[in-house]
Amino acid sequence: MPLDGKYEPSPEKWVRDQVELYESSGGTEGTTLRNTGLPVVVVTSRGARSGTLRKNPVMRVEHDGRYAAVASRGGAPTHPTWYYNLVANPHIELQDGPTRSDMNARQLSGDERVRWWERAVAAFPNYADYQRNTDREIPVFLLEPLDQD
DSSP states (O other), X not given: OOXXXXXXXXXXXXXXXXXXXXXXXXXXXXXBGGGSSOBEEEEEEEOTTTOOEEEEEEEOXXXXXXXXXXXXXXXXXXXXXXXXXXXXXXXXEEEETTEEXXXXXXEOOHHHHHHHHHHHHHHOTHHXXXXXXXXXXXXXXXXXXXXXX
């Protein structure tokens, strides 16, 4: 069931602009991070404190219909705000191009995290640098379709 409620755009202009272009084009434009050629998907989550809908472009790391969401924040010492949203409210919507899907977000650990981290670094090599630049282990979420066991 799709998320409903009030949408609160990001305070970050580039995030707002990217999401607006992605959604207004039906997922045919704005599909690369800041026009770098690196593909992104849009994750809609419910705010952990506000309860409003929040939308964030994240790197597209897909394998067999499942996706990784890497909470890197560019290697900053703290998690991005959307990390807390996914922990508090794991039901999310994912838009990959024109396709929207209801998903469940689950934070990974152990061997499963290692596998998905390797996939993420293969898709976006900067993640390895981000990890070297921070003392925290960068969280990786697995986004799986809700209708899957």
